[in-house]
Amino acid sequence: MSDYRRWLGALVCFILVSVVFIALKGDGMPNAEYKLPANSGETSLLLYIVPGLVACSLSRGRRVLNPFLGAMAAMAVCMTLRYHANASLWQEAAYGVSAVCWCVFGAFIYLFALACMRRRSLF
Template sequence: MRSERGWAGVICCFVLFIVVCLFLLLNMKGAIRASGHPELGLLFFVIPGAVASFMSSKQRVLVPLLGAILATPVCLVVMRFWIFSNRSFLQELAWIFSAVFWCALGALFFLFISGLIEARRGRG
């Protein structure tokens, strides 16, 4: 049972990471660029990390990180071949690695919040 929940977390993060990547590449392209802060879209990658951390029972940081790392090549292929961008490959690689960082940070944030809730229950 425990390993099934781990794989569910990996698959959940994999799918959500790709969905967030496609959403940012297709829908938010003009809005984020027009605001002058294109890096703000990377904050959406916190969501797959937090959801995958919620789905897994053990290794709540490694499971989302593994899902994000597995989704990275898929997102790079989509960015290079189906969505025409004016960025170089190294810029896209840096963007996707920072997305992996934000995904892991989302998992850490969920772990922090769940720890606070458990500590609060233990005191009360």
């Protein structure tokens, strides 16, 4: 029964990171009338914490590796679909790496909160 949970975290992270990417960078996507402002600052990268939190809670065993693999796969697919000739490759790569880092940071936040709750229950 736990075999499906082995990759569930990576799959959920892939889907959630793709949804966040489309919401933030959906200017080239069809029907993107509800996208966020383009120059709203890079604080919008903090939204990538949520897929890391959810994927870590659904993962069994490899709680940091699964969100990392899911985020890397999602960024590879999203960047390939969105790459424009006029976009700077280095800037797009930096955005992708930063999104993956924030996603893994979300997994670490979940693990930290879990450890704090376990620690508190000991007293």
